[in-house]
Amino acid sequence: MSVLQCRAMQTFDPIEILGARFREGIARAYPQVGMDADPLISASRQAQFGDFQSNAAMPLGKRVGANPREVARAIVAQIDVSDIAEPLTERSIAGPGFINVRLQPKALATLLDGLDHTEVGLPAAEHPMTVVVDLCGVNLAKQMHVGHLRATIIGDTIARLYERLGHRVVRQSHVGDWGLPIAMVTAKLLDLEARGELPARLDLDDLNRLYKLAQAECAGEQRALAFVRRFGSNAKIEAELSEIDAEADEHLAHAKRVLVALQSGDAKVRAVWQRIYDVTMRECLRMCARLHTLITDEHSAGESTYAEELAGVVADLAARGVAEESDGALVVRVEGIEEPCLVRKSDGGFLYATTDLAAIRRRVQQIGADLVVYCVDARQSLHFKQVFGAATRAGYATKLGATEPSHLKHAAFGTILGEDGRPFKTRSGESVKLADLLDEAVSRARAEVEQRSIDLSDAERQEIAEAVGIAAIKYADLSNDRVKDYVFNFDRMLAFEGNTGPYLLYALVRIRSLFRKAEAEGIPFDPHAAISIEQPEEKALALELLRYPKTVRSAAEALEPHRLCGYLYEVCAAYSTFYDRCHVLKAESEPVRASRLRLVELTGRVLADGLQTLGLPTVERM
Numbered sequence: 037m038s039v040l041q042c043r044a045m046q047t048f049d050p051i052e053i054l055g056a057r058f059r060e061g062i063a064r065a066y067p068q069v070g071m072d073a074d075p076l077i078s079a080s081r082q083a084q085f086g087d088f089q090s091n092a093a094m095p096l097g098k099r100v101g102a103n104p105r106e107v108a109r110a111i112v113a114q115i116d117v118s119d120i121a122e123p124l125t126e127r128s129i130a131g132p133g134f135i136n137v138r139l140q141p142k143a144l145a146t147l148l149d150g151l152d153h154t155e156v157g158l159p160a161a162e163h164p165m166t167v168v169v170d171l172c173g174v175n176l177a178k179q180m181h182v183g184h185l186r187a188t189i190i191g192d193t194i195a196r197l198y199e200r201l202g203h204r205v206v207r208q209s210h211v212g213d214w215g216l217p218i219a220m221v222t223a224k225l226l227d228l229e230a231r232g233e234l235p236a237r238l239d240l241d242d243l244n245r246l247y248k249l250a251q252a253e254c255a256g257e258q259r260a261l262a263f264v265r266r267f268g269s270n271a272k273i274e275a276e277l278s279e280i281d282a283e284a285d286e287h288l289a290h291a292k293r294v295l296v297a298l299q300s301g302d303a304k305v306r307a308v309w310q311r312i313y314d315v316t317m318r319e320c321l322r323m324c325a326r327l328h329t330l331i332t333d334e335h336s337a338g339e340s341t342y343a344e345e346l347a348g349v350v351a352d353l354a355a356r357g358v359a360e361e362s363d364g365a366l367v368v369r370v371e372g373i374e375e376p377c378l379v380r381k382s383d384g385g386f387l388y389a390t391t392d393l394a395a396i397r398r399r400v401q402q403i404g405a406d407l408v409v410y411c412v413d414a415r416q417s418l419h420f421k422q423v424f425g426a427a428t429r430a431g432y433a434t435k436l437g438a439t440e441p442s443h444l445k446h447a448a449f450g451t452i453l454g455e456d457g458r459p460f461k462t463r464s465g466e467s468v469k470l471a472d473l474l475d476e477a478v479s480r481a482r483a484e485v486e487q488r489s490i491d492l493s494d495a496e497r498q499e500i501a502e503a504v505g506i507a508a509i510k511y512a513d514l515s516n517d518r519v520k521d522y523v524f525n526f527d528r529m530l531a532f533e534g535n536t537g538p539y540l541l542y543a544l545v546r547i548r549s550l551f552r553k554a555e556a557e558g559i560p561f562d563p564h565a566a567i568s569i570e571q572p573e574e575k576a577l578a579l580e581l582l583r584y585p586k587t588v589r590s591a592a593e594a595l596e597p598h599r600l601c602g603y604l605y606e607v608c609a610a611y612s613t614f615y616d617r618c619h620v621l622k623a624e625s626e627p628v629r630a631s632r633l634r635l636v637e638l639t640g641r642v643l644a645d646g647l648q649t650l651g652l653p654t655v656e657r658m
């Protein structure tokens with residue numbers, strides 16, 4: 037395949053190119069197998085045998101009932117790779133039937149050229165999809181805590197991955213802004229207002245306190261239980277208990293009246309609710325911006341925005357026989373899941389799931405989503421199974437005019453743990469406020485920056501510390517397998533060595549400073565200079581760079597940002613080895629220097645592109 041053909045195929049990845057060649061060769065050698073045999077191409081473990089190997093002959097031997105070495109011979113006879121690799125011969129076959137492939141240095145240069153000139157191998161998709169990413173999803177009157185960190189940053193990175201591939205992405209924050217808990221806080225604020233005690237300025241801490249107070253006041257049973265535990269029971273205590281319960285009932289009834297007023301559009305109640313909404317969202321969006329995510333006001337699509345649609349959804353489900361009665365409630369049964377999806381309680385109230393059904397209908401049928409990705413805690417897995425199943429049954433997941441349903445995926449994430457292996461909490465057992473966490477990361481980063489860089493102004497240091505601190509937190513989160521829990525550790529995530537955010541930022545800084553140095557020394561950069569790959573370290577770096585496009589695609593497809601993290605770390609490691617062994621500015625000859633500068637520049641571009649796709653802030657110096 038010529039470079040032009042590679043470009044048409046939009047791949048510069050030797051594994052993909054060899055894969056295609058081997059697939060064709062296998063089909064020619066074994067027409068009965070056709071194009072569906074896996075060519076099983078992987079990087080060679082031992083460089084002396086070659087760069088890549090195909091292990092296809094072994095399973096194929098079983099399939100066609102022949103000796104694998106014979107099979108390898110038959111395949112080799114049918115493949116021509118001489119334009120990119122050394123010709124395949126009997127000597128390419130090793131052991132039980134491995135086929136070794138060694139690339140030609142010239143081919144490597146050609147592939148790098150191709151990568152360089154096609155937006156690092158990732159031109160915009162020819163057939164863009166619409167992708168809705170459900171992320172952030174904070175709740176009103178509650179401080180953002182570490183749980184929302186993951187929903188926010190993983191969600192934003194998944195959105196960026198699809199954007200990078202040229203798809204149309206719509207971020208949606210399913211804000212918990214409706215229902216009884218919110219009505220309880222609204223009721224508290226209304227009481228304060230009636231007594232003339234509502235402060236002109238409220239912040240999220242105030243609201244959070246009122247939220248907890250309201251919860252406690254309405255939870256009579258729990259208070260009563262605590263009472264019995266402490267004092268045992270007797271007539272006097274029982275009288276006390278029923279008083280607590282009666283009080284709680286009164287609070288709850290009051291909150292329910294407020295909910296009804298809110299739902300029926302009572303202006304006074306609505307105005308107080310709006311204040312709670314504004315205070316919460318101002319704080320939340322500030323945090324989203326600080327986290328270097330692209331989540332803004334226009335992406336808020338809270339539960340309240342579906343309130344008007346719920347009765348219609350439930351009526352529709354019932355009318356079409358999708359939902360059925362069960363003990364006075366209305367449920368949708370979903371194949372393969374024992375617990376049905378509850379869409380209306382026996383008291384007529386709607387649920388979290390009802391809102392999510394309305395949300396799927398809007399996302400697929402109005403926004404036109406081909407794919408909806410839910411970046412939500414793994415503990416909500418059952419909920420999403422139920423909702424996805426019910427929505428699909430109801431036809432809400434199918435675009436208008438389409439025959440097949442769109443894809444609904446739960447990108448579930450694990451819990452952030454403390455050093456003790458239990459969910460991350462403050463010493464006093466409270467959940468950790470996200471704002472405090474970010475402040476601490478930044479102040480630790482500041483101390484590190486202070487130690488390292490001398491000739492920076494105070495403002496510059498602060499800016500760098502902010503970027504390094506945020507990058508450290510984000511990278512530590514994104515680089516872990518999404519579904520797994522991970523232990524939060526400041527020292528580890530802020531280290532400048534190892535698989536960390538600061539290390540990647542620093543690698544990019546080093547590359548940029550090399551170019552500043554070149555400029556200062558009057559060494560020009562020629563973007564068209566011939567690339568020649570001679571040294572093993574150059575080759576190793578080149579092979580890493582060629583994997584970039586495929587890595588981004590697979591991270592997007594699998595909804596796994598950690599694949600891109602791990603890859604960028606490998607690139608930095610390969611670069612580091614290359615830089616240690618191969619002189620760049622002091623290269624032995626002018627053509628070698630020009631070639632290496634191109635390799636370094638391309639490395640910088642892949643790294644910057646990758647960091648941007650992950651959503652990590654970068655810096656010029658540190």
Ligand code: ARG
Pocket residue numbers: 170172173174175210211212392395410412
């Ligand atoms: N507000 C919810 C919570 O904090 C998260 C919302 C997730 N998104 C959704 N469509 N249900 O648990």
